[in-house]
Amino acid sequence: MNCGNFMNRAIGNPVKRKLERGQKTVGGFLQTISPIAAEIMSRSGFDWLIVDLEHAPGDFANLQAQLQAMNGSGVVPFARAPWNDAVAIKRILDTGVMGVLVPYVNTREEAEAAVAACKYPPQGVRGVAGSPRAAGYTGDVMRYLTSANAETVVIVAVETAQAVENLDEILSVAGLDGIFVGPMDLASSMGYLGNATQPEVQETIAAIEESVLASDKFLGTLAADWNEARAYFEKGYQWIVVMQDGATLRRVGDEAVAAFRSVYGDG
Numbered sequence: 001m002n003c004g005n006f007m008n009r010a011i012g013n014p015v016k017r018k019l020e021r022g023q024k025t026v027g028g029f030l031q032t033i034s035p036i037a038a039e040i041m042s043r044s045g046f047d048w049l050i051v052d053l054e055h056a057p058g059d060f061a062n063l064q065a066q067l068q069a070m071n072g073s074g075v076v077p078f079a080r081a082p083w084n085d086a087v088a089i090k091r092i093l094d095t096g097v098m099g100v101l102v103p104y105v106n107t108r109e110e111a112e113a114a115v116a117a118c119k120y121p122p123q124g125v126r127g128v129a130g131s132p133r134a135a136g137y138t139g140d141v142m143r144y145l146t147s148a149n150a151e152t153v154v155i156v157a158v159e160t161a162q163a164v165e166n167l168d169e170i171l172s173v174a175g176l177d178g179i180f181v182g183p184m185d186l187a188s189s190m191g192y193l194g195n196a197t198q199p200e201v202q203e204t205i206a207a208i209e210e211s212v213l214a215s216d217k218f219l220g221t222l223a224a225d226w227n228e229a230r231a232y233f234e235k236g237y238q239w240i241v242v243m244q245d246g247a248t249l250r251r252v253g254d255e256a257v258a259a260f261r262s263v264y265g266d267g
Contacts, residue, residue: 015153031055031246031247032056036069039070046075048075050241051097052080054080064095079100089114094133098153101156101157104185108169111173118154120145123149158186158208164186164208178238179219183201190204209236219239223242
């Protein structure tokens with residue numbers, strides 16, 4: 001099933017099927033708001049790519065342009081919402097993404113609101129329209145409307161001490177598919193600004209892992225490199241960001257310049 005060939009595909013989400021079967025999936029963050037970067041990364045064979053609207057300077061029109069750049073690749077498009085906001089999530093889904101990561105979810109009620117924003121009535125409160133890209137610009141309305149609730153992946157970020165305290169209640173929310181661990185925000189909320197290596201933070205992450213892996217939700221996060229990603233996969237994580245377009249380009253550039261300087265100095 002080719003989710004990238006948007007206008008002609010059967011409406012389904014192969015990443016959701018993989019996650020339901022307990023399989024591992026791999027993806028990358030798109031944060032440079034570049035359709036060219038989206039097109040390039042979509043040809044690498046990732047299961048999914050996630051466009052970042054929380055920490056990147058893009059908007060909904062730019063999100064749609066990046067999805068169009070992925071068209072035909074087979075990659076499943078996700079997006080990270082700027083906030084747990086029903087209006088923002090509605091507009092994100094109308095572009096045709098198949099999964100949403102909602103940041104800063106701290107309570108069961110907030111998790112329920114995130115799920116409701118992603119679901120059409122009666123399961124949720126998502127507004128109904130047949131004109132957006134998700135419904136094929138009126139060409140795929142009922143097929144999309146009757147499948148979207150089941151096919152959209154809903155993930156919430158656990159990234160504060162409060163969320164950890166309420167994790168069991170968050171995991172009880174129906175319609176929630178996965179938990180994303182945000183190490184940097186979690187560390188900062190615990191008093192260790194930007195330092196997730198602190199033993200207390202690592203112990204807290206281990207507790208999160210134990211709770212999520214014992215539930216019916218999948219576990220996700222982002223990794224600094226392949227070795228870290230593999231360690232996460234071995235623990236039971238199923239949804240890992242293994243690269244970020246801007247950060248990866250910066251790292252490769254740094255490595256190239258360092259290699260040059262080590263041999264030739266300032267030239």
